[in-house]
Amino acid sequence: MDILTLNEYLNRIVYGFPMKLVFLLVGAYLVIFQIRWFSAPFRMMRVSFSETFGAIRERAYGFGGQITPFQATMVALSATVGTGHLLGMLAAVLVGGPGAVFWMWVGYFFGTGSKFAEATLAVHYRRRFADGSVSGGPMYYLSRGLPRLRVLGFLFALFAAVAAFGIGNLAQAGAVGGALTPLGVPPALVGLGLALLVGVVLGGGIMRVARFAQVVVPLKLLLFLVAVLPLLVLYGGGIPEALALVFQAAFTPEAALGGAAGYSLYAAINAGLGRGIFANEAGLGSAAIAHAQAQVDHPVRQGFWGVTEMFVSFLVTSLTALTFIASGLWRQGGSAAEAAQALFQAHPLGGAILAATVAVFALGTMVSWGFYGEEAAAYLLGEGVRWPYRLTFAVLAFVGPLGGLEAFLAISDTLNGLMAIPNLLGLVLLGPVVARLVYGFFRGEPWVPPR
């Protein structure tokens, strides 16, 4: 078996249906038994809003992290809200039908448990260094929280450090190139611009990455609204019908869709859960690296920011899906790119807005993943690897729009999926720690970091 065949085999496992069920079950276990959202749902919701949207106007005062909880969430969102929210969402509806959206929501709901636990554990087990810097994420909570299974932390860091070069860099740079080249920008120029931008931002460390994310995420959301709102107005009349279709097709797609070819319950669940899991990265562990940097007095406060990250991602994917379903274009089939072109033909700004949105979405993802990869590499090889990693990342950002390196991209895609295995295992084993932290938080107890 050659390496590519092995990669293909592993890829099918890590992105396969059983793995999606594992994601869902881990999320459900955390939501129901550890975090216990349902014990006081309204209070949880109120606290969640107070701790996040209610805290945006505040400025942090050096609680021990390096950036504000809001900035940490922006870094995480910068990575999360990517092209998967647009093209990936359209692909899920094309494959699974409107019912996929319901299953995506299910994935999102239980994903809040995983994301909450990741952000909470990331802060709880983070390391503070003498220079005031902070590092955290799954590699730290796996190795510090589960000392006998320290290898899980190393595995996660290895997968993340390599995956960041591929799906976090080459694929995103390729998407930017793909969006801008039709507008007449030479791929080499796109690559050069990306390499410079990524190099400069990553070179400034987490502070500059956070400042960049603080600008790029609102820009992403603004562009998304500019792209989607006219379509929502255009197809607004069809939204109630689209919503009804989502619920009908969720359980009986064949009946709801009038015998449309290819849509089955399995396809709806598989495609929907895929989006509900991989679009928001809950369970993958990547966002925890950003959340670990937040200045908070208690890890649970950052856990709520993790939920907010999910909420923003949920709004973007849901709006995309509902607009697409309301347009009726999903019935025509085809690829996600063709469907996107067809959808945005009705937009006053045409394909240009789609290109701009895709480019900005991919750019933000690149920078945040660059930081994730750098943190993972520093965990594995020490602080000295930071600048070599940044330079390699910038060089690959240049190569991305030019194309090629497909084999490496395929391997990194698998490694990205593999990140979830040590992380999900860790979330299950460290679930009681999350439960204790949540209990302590709601008893008014101060946070005592582990030694």
Add this chain to the structure above:
Amino acid sequence: MVKRGRMLEGNLAEFPFPSLVGALMSAGRTGRLWVRSPHLEGEVYLQGGQVVHARVQAGEKALEGEEALDLLAGLKRAPFRFEPETLPPRTTLLGGLAVPVRLAEAQAVWQSLSLPSDWGYVLRLPSQGGTAELTPEALKVLAQVEGKRIAEVLAAPGVLRLARILHTLLGMGALEAVPVVEVAPEHLLVLPIYGPGHGIAYVDEALYAAWARAIRHGFRLRVTPPGTTLEVRPRPNIPGRLGLLEEDLKRLRLRRGDKVEAVPEV
């Protein structure tokens, strides 16, 4: 005690007042013994080893003669300086053996009493009410001392009698002696603390430690707005924040991120 040039100086904490005066008398000195604490200033004039004049000033009140000696005998801590060859403005004491005897008696009385060593403490009625049987004399004193410093209260005729009454009132809890807190207000942002209970404000450990060092007494926190007083406790990692429990947030109509002024109160 240090001898600088022809001047003697030191602190009553190391050299108690009666012993100091006794030593100056035995040495047959002439001059002015000047004692100064933050809330009280006293001077004793000697002429050829005889104490001829004593005066104490506390705020706007002043005492002279034997009463002044009685009060100075109770001072446990204050810097002093002896300026030789300074002549008294007038004579209020007859000198002789009466002075050391008077000082010894006063010292014995002061030793039997337990008043705060810092006479800058302010006297106030306790915040929690209670019942107590008081003599008419104690009641009269109680009615007059609210908000005054101990030094000011004692600087009145009948020093030792007043000291005994204060000792009794403080001992039975009818009166409290608290330090005057002069701590700059802190502007803090409200941070919700989710948990049971109420009436507790949390501040950062470092701020709490700074306040505790400055006050050296139990203290509460006045939070403005809304102008309420809460029990205060230290909490790690909340610099610039005032942690308030959910119930207090509702009661005080405050919410996360609101700016409040916090001043410790004794």
